[in-house]
Amino acid sequence: MQHRLVVVIGFFFFSAVLSVGAQTRSTGIHKRSILVDTHNDCLSGQVLEGRDISVLLSKGHSDYVRWKKGGLDIQFFSVYTGETPRHKAGFFHDALEEIDSLQHIILRHPDKFDFAASYRQAKQKVHRNKVVAMIGVEGGHMIESDFSKLDTLIARGMSYLTLTWNNSNDWATSAMDESGAGKVVQHKGLTDFGKQVVRRLNDAGVMVDLSHVGEQTFYDAIAVTTKPVILTHSSVWALCPVFRNVKDDQIKAVATNGGVICINFYPAFISKKFVEVKKYWEGPGKDSLLKLSTKPSPDAINTIIQTALQQNMPGVSDVADHIDYIVKLVGDDYVGIGADYDGIGYVPQGLEDVTKYPNLTEELKRRGYSNSSIRKILGGNVLRVLKANRP
Ligand SMILES: [Zn+2]
Numbered sequence: 001m002q003h004r005l006v007v008v009i010g011f012f013f014f015s016a017v018l019s020v021g022a023q024t025r026s027t028g029i030h031k032r033s034i035l036v037d038t039h040n041d042c043l044s045g046q047v048l049e050g051r052d053i054s055v056l057l058s059k060g061h062s063d064y065v066r067w068k069k070g071g072l073d074i075q076f077f078s079v080y081t082g083e084t085p086r087h088k089a090g091f092f093h094d095a096l097e098e099i100d101s102l103q104h105i106i107l108r109h110p111d112k113f114d115f116a117a118s119y120r121q122a123k124q125k126v127h128r129n130k131v132v133a134m135i136g137v138e139g140g141h142m143i144e145s146d147f148s149k150l151d152t153l154i155a156r157g158m159s160y161l162t163l164t165w166n167n168s169n170d171w172a173t174s175a176m177d178e179s180g181a182g183k184v185v186q187h188k189g190l191t192d193f194g195k196q197v198v199r200r201l202n203d204a205g206v207m208v209d210l211s212h213v214g215e216q217t218f219y220d221a222i223a224v225t226t227k228p229v230i231l232t233h234s235s236v237w238a239l240c241p242v243f244r245n246v247k248d249d250q251i252k253a254v255a256t257n258g259g260v261i262c263i264n265f266y267p268a269f270i271s272k273k274f275v276e277v278k279k280y281w282e283g284p285g286k287d288s289l290l291k292l293s294t295k296p297s298p299d300a301i302n303t304i305i306q307t308a309l310q311q312n313m314p315g316v317s318d319v320a321d322h323i324d325y326i327v328k329l330v331g332d333d334y335v336g337i338g339a340d341y342d343g344i345g346y347v348p349q350g351l352e353d354v355t356k357y358p359n360l361t362e363e364l365k366r367r368g369y370s371n372s373s374i375r376k377i378l379g380g381n382v383l384r385v386l387k388a389n390r391p
Pocket residue numbers: 138212233343
């Protein structure tokens with residue numbers, strides 16, 4: 001009895017040592033890697049709401065303190081405005097306002113943030129106490145079909161342009177519209193003007209971002225571009241078939257082009273089951289609650305729906321499955337991280353905010369990924385594409 005107890009205690013002690021060892025190893029590789037996230041919406045989601053992202057916030061997914069806790073080195077800040085501009089002056093004005101807001105943060109907190117607009121600057125400025133900030137403009141509508149406005153955004157340090165957001169523009173159609181989930185479009189893909197935009201981005205060393213674009217726009221852009229492309233926040237269609245995700249042939253085309261696909265953490269792009277549950281509770285599930293003879297209060301209905309969604313929330317392992325899928329299909333050179341924090345209404349379990357990136361590294365380590373693979377996935381692949389565009 002006594003002897004068995006010693007063996008059992010010994011076993012637990014040994015397992016604990018092993019698991020602490022594994023944790024230390026993955027924390028080690030997480031710290032030693034350059035962690036790059038290619039998409040974060042905190043400029044529109046937090047900063048324009050008047051929140052100071054240089055201090056620890058109780059709201060949202062990101063701020064300086066939490067980024068550093070999560071081991072983040074380089075953050076692409078999304079410059080985003082929707083289908084309707086925030087200001088009467090229009091989309092381009094909205095874009096400049098957001099870029100100004102980022103520059104103000106960097107100027108006020110030079111000890112916490114630094115700005116980069118090229119591969120060399122980004123690499124040089126990586127620092128354990130700072131977040132390197134880069135700019136990505138999400139939505140071609142912000143250039144208002146005007147090359148001089150495109151040039152202004154380039155001059156302001158734009159490192160990528162997402163050709164469309166969910167809305168199509170005059171020269172490129174979106175995934176939402178091409179798939180039939182949005183507006184009806186007459187002509188799919190890039191117009192001649194759109195192809196010129198891609199060439200201008202190539203010449204200026206701005207990465208062409210193909211997240212959000214329709215399949216025809218995707219293939220038109222791949223045919224025109226002379227540089228590797230990026231998908232800053234998209235996941236895998238085969239695992240979660242929604243219009244924002246990319247199909248196997250698109251993944252193969254990105255690999256042939258030498259580009260990179262950065263996985264979006266949004267649960268409704270990660271888990272098919274979550275999509276179905278969400279669809280049910282936003283439609284028939286909610287309707288049936290409203291039809292009850294003793295109708296629950298709006299708060300009670302909300303609690304019922306949120307509980308059902310939380311019970312079906314994907315986790316770290318589901319996100320890792322998307323990385324795995326791309327690695328198994330085309331290798332470990334073409335996948336990265338574009339979590340979409342502060343732009344998503346739900347977050348996976350274990351990846352609730354920017355402090356949780358190490359959980360993903362740990363999961364990759366647990367699956368047997370080598371340190372060299374992990375380094376590529378956490379940032380190396382994005383840096384390679386950045387370098388190929390703007391050294
Ligand atoms: Zn987006």
